Amino acid sequence: MLFLTPARSRIRRAAGVAAGILMVGAVAAGCGSSGGSSSGSSGGSSGGSSSGANLTAAQQVVAQAMQRPAAITVAQPVGKAIPSGKRVVFISCGVSVCQQQGQIVAKAASALGWTASTISTDGTPTSVQAAYQSAIRQGADGIVTTAALRAEIASQIPTLNAKKIVISDASSTDPVAAPFIYNTSTATQNTRIEKYLAAEVVADSKGKANTLYVNIPAFAILKPLGPAYQQYQKQLCSSCGYASIDVPLTQLAKAPNLIVSYLRSHPSVNYVNLSVANELDTGLPAALAAAGLSKVKVVGQGGGPTDFQYVANGQELALVPYDYYSVDYQMVDALARHFAGVPVQQTPPPLWLVTKDNMPSDHANLFPDVTNYETQFMKVWGKASA
Amino acid sequence: VPTLQTMETTDALTTVPAESAATNSAQPGARPTEPTRNQPAPRRVRLRHAFAFNRIGAVYVLLGIVIVFSIWVPDTFPTFSTFKQVLNANAITALAALAITIPLAARVFDLSFAYTMTLTGVIAAHFLSVGMSLLPAVGLGLAAGVVIGIVNAIVVVVMRIDSFIGTLATGSLIQALITMATSGNAIVSTRLQGGFAKIGQTNVGGFTLPVLYVLIVAVGIWFLLEHTATGRRLYATGFNPDAAKLAGVRVDRLRFMSLVVSGSLAGATGLVLTATIGSGDPTSGTSYLLPAFAAAFLGATQLKHGRFNAGGTLIAVLLLGTGTTGLALASAPQWSSDMFVGVVLIASLAVTGIQRRATVDAPGRVRLLLARLRPSGG
Numbered sequence: 129m130l131f132l133t134p135a136r137s138r139i140r141r142a143a144g145v146a147a148g149i150l151m152v153g154a155v156a157a158g159c160g161s162s163g164g165s166s167s168g169s170s171g172g173s174s175g176g177s178s179s180g181a182n183l184t185a186a187q188q189v190v191a192q193a194m195q196r197p198a199a200i201t202v203a204q205p206v207g208k209a210i211p212s213g214k215r216v217v218f219i220s221c222g223v224s225v226c227q228q229q230g231q232i233v234a235k236a237a238s239a240l241g242w243t244a245s246t247i248s249t250d251g252t253p254t255s256v257q258a259a260y261q262s263a264i265r266q267g268a269d270g271i272v273t274t275a276a277l278r279a280e281i282a283s284q285i286p287t288l289n290a291k292k293i294v295i296s297d298a299s300s301t302d303p304v305a306a307p308f309i310y311n312t313s314t315a316t317q318n319t320r321i322e323k324y325l326a327a328e329v330v331a332d333s334k335g336k337a338n339t340l341y342v343n344i345p346a347f348a349i350l351k352p353l354g355p356a357y358q359q360y361q362k363q364l365c366s367s368c369g370y371a372s373i374d375v376p377l378t379q380l381a382k383a384p385n386l387i388v389s390y391l392r393s394h395p396s397v398n399y400v401n402l403s404v405a406n407e408l409d410t411g412l413p414a415a416l417a418a419a420g421l422s423k424v425k426v427v428g429q430g431g432g433p434t435d436f437q438y439v440a441n442g443q444e445l446a447l448v449p450y451d452y453y454s455v456d457y458q459m460v461d462a463l464a465r466h467f468a469g470v471p472v473q474q475t476p477p478p479l480w481l482v483t484k485d486n487m488p489s490d491h492a493n494l495f496p497d498v499t500n501y502e503t504q505f506m507k508v509w510g511k512a513s514a
Numbered sequence: 515v516p517t518l519q520t521m522e523t524t525d526a527l528t529t530v531p532a533e534s535a536a537t538n539s540a541q542p543g544a545r546p547t548e549p550t551r552n553q554p555a556p557r558r559v560r561l562r563h564a565f566a567f568n569r570i571g572a573v574y575v576l577l578g579i580v581i582v583f584s585i586w587v588p589d590t591f592p593t594f595s596t597f598k599q600v601l602n603a604n605a606i607t608a609l610a611a612l613a614i615t616i617p618l619a620a621r622v623f624d625l626s627f628a629y630t631m632t633l634t635g636v637i638a639a640h641f642l643s644v645g646m647s648l649l650p651a652v653g654l655g656l657a658a659g660v661v662i663g664i665v666n667a668i669v670v671v672v673m674r675i676d677s678f679i680g681t682l683a684t685g686s687l688i689q690a691l692i693t694m695a696t697s698g699n700a701i702v703s704t705r706l707q708g709g710f711a712k713i714g715q716t717n718v719g720g721f722t723l724p725v726l727y728v729l730i731v732a733v734g735i736w737f738l739l740e741h742t743a744t745g746r747r748l749y750a751t752g753f754n755p756d757a758a759k760l761a762g763v764r765v766d767r768l769r770f771m772s773l774v775v776s777g778s779l780a781g782a783t784g785l786v787l788t789a790t791i792g793s794g795d796p797t798s799g800t801s802y803l804l805p806a807f808a809a810a811f812l813g814a815t816q817l818k819h820g821r822f823n824a825g826g827t828l829i830a831v832l833l834l835g836t837g838t839t840g841l842a843l844a845s846a847p848q849w850s851s852d853m854f855v856g857v858v859l860i861a862s863l864a865v866t867g868i869q870r871r872a873t874v875d876a877p878g879r880v881r882l883l884l885a886r887l888r889p890s891g892g
Contacts, residue, residue: 224698381801389842434793
């Protein structure tokens with residue numbers, strides 16, 4: 129019967145396809161879980177005890193970290209006249225906060241008598257390369273950007289060097305070399321964030337912390353932060369537990385569900401440390417509450433107004449926000465020193481541990497760690513009397 | 515032959531199965547079987563149809579997933595907490611997918627729905643943060659959804675721009691409007707934590723209110739599509755707009771209204787999302803664009819043989835949500851979730867393809883059988 133296919137045969141074929149789904153899923157996940165990157169790192173899964181904790185040291189670090197920075201990290205005055213009339217281009221990463229950075233950079237440049245413009249990208253290599261080409265055509269003297277990679281703009285670097293166009297950068301994983309003159313918020317500098325968070329967690333838990341670190345592997349600059357947190361936590365509390373999971377960029381919207389799933393399968397975890405709070409915690413407090421996990425406390429690096437509100441409401445314990453204001457001024461400061469012929473110092477960003485107790489009242493927007501940062505930068509630029 | 519015409523044009527629930535009809539017709543000298551349109555099918559046939567793999571294949575896959583994960587992670591997966599987690603975590607995705615089910619049934623894409631979700635949330639958050647009371651702020655957010663639906667309808671139906679491109683363009687305009695109004699900043703206020711937050715965060719027996727909204731919206735769409743003339747006309751519009759127009763269906767009006775409904779539902783979903791996350795986030799809705807379409811298209815392979823329908827959409831959301839939650843509970847690697855979604859989508863569509871070919875081929879095979887059995891020259 130060549131022309132007739134029995135119904136049962138069709139059903140068997142369909143069932144075979146369905147079985148394939150299950151097998152592929154199970155095999156794929158099974159393979160990965162045996163040696164994959166998301167199954168957690170070392171560290172105990174038990175809650176730990178206060179016996180191995182140095183609570184006094186943790187509390188001292190917390191007390192220091194919660195003091196709002198009073199001074200910018202650039203202490204050395206430029207000491208020479210900064211040439212005016214320079215053209216600065218800010219190459220934006222494309223997300224909203226980068227647009228705000230463009231405004232901060234423009235304000236800093238204006239204070240130095242420079243002109244500034246912003247070129248937006250969508251973050252793709254081709255759009256970034258096009259942005260550098262545009263900056264070159266615009267006659268830029270300096271470029272300010274974030275997380276630039278030498279390899280990404282390799283074809284533009286010869287032209288940039290030939291035209292003596294320099295780049296002032298932040299959060300890059302590459303070493304500083306021409307045309308780059310400055311890089312702040314480096315991986316090494318950022319490990320201090322984890323020192324603050326580890327101290328906060330150990331102190332708050334009274335030495336009974338078992339922390340889940342949530343990493344976003346796509347952000348290479350974050351790579352050392354998880355191990356740094358683990359190390360600092362171990363220094364302060366040898367019996368405290370630590371594990372980590374990775375969240376790929378494609379799963380960011382599902383991060384709360386992934387975190388809740390991990391917490392349900394590891395009920396001894398009582399703290400969550402977010403590598404990038406504003407990317408990972410949107411809706412997380414509600415998801416924790418719905419799952420009956422409200423006792424789990426959340427800390428993290430970065431954050432925006434939504435995250436600040438979570439902290440102010442007591443839905444999250446603590447954040448170390450990224451100070452866009454100081455960092456952007458530092459990048460402009462580096463250009464100023466370069467144009468003035470002064471050696472450029474590689475300075476870290478200011479860091480501040482923010483909890484419900486010291487959250488600024490104006491947290492509906494991004495806020496600077498150093499309240500009078502503009503005045504202080506004007507002073508080191510020799511513009512204070514203006 | 516009346517039997518064959520009947521088989522091709524009526525629902526399987528009210529006709530003799532193709533193969534038995536063919537067998538009857540194939541008897542030498544037998545009269546063709548009388549049409550059986552008005553005779554209810556035996557219960558056994560109806561049950562077999564209702565539970566056929568090619569009709570609810572995703573349910574069987576879902577059951578298989580439940581079994582696999584129950585064995586794999588027996589401590590955490592086979593619990594009521596997992597059930598609650600799956601529903602709570604996927605309620606917004608389900609609402610978003612349901613919002614686009616009606617226009618898809620009419621063969622109209624609404625790619626702007628995710629941006630509409632963002633906009634209505636931002637509008638409500640803004641007006642709440644400046645002191646407006648709850649109901650007017652929520653009302654303004656909902657009104658924005660309706661207005662966007664009307665704009666989409668004008669672009670697609672009146673201006674005759676392809677819906678895929680047209681709503682992509684309006685979505686881009688909406689995002690520009692959001693960024694212009696917020697400068698990319700999330701809108702936060704303690705006023706968002708009161709009654710407004712309860713819209714998305716109220717917990718009833720472990721289930722959040724959005725789960726209830728999903729049920730209400732799904733029942734509404736199910737009733738519209740399955741039990742009203744408008745639903746039939748929507749499907750007719752989707753399958754063959756020219757034929758539907760010739761049959762007297764007001765195709766343009768249906769498409770217009772489908773986009774208005776989509777904008778309204780997306781707007782309401784955006785309000786629920788904003789209430790859940792507690793801030794007017796200028797990018798909150800965009801992450802639902804692909805998951806919602808994936809659920810809607812996967813849902814179309816369930817229950818209704820290629821028609822976008824509410825029940826199928828819910829099954830799809832549950833299937834994808836259960837799989838990803840199970841993988842997370844099992845601490846599966848980061849790539850497993852995307853792989854799972856991709857494999858499920860392809861496999862489900864493959865199952866539908868097998869089913870469709872079987873359906874389409876059946877009458878052809880019967881004709882061939884009759885031709886072979888028919889006396890020469892007869």
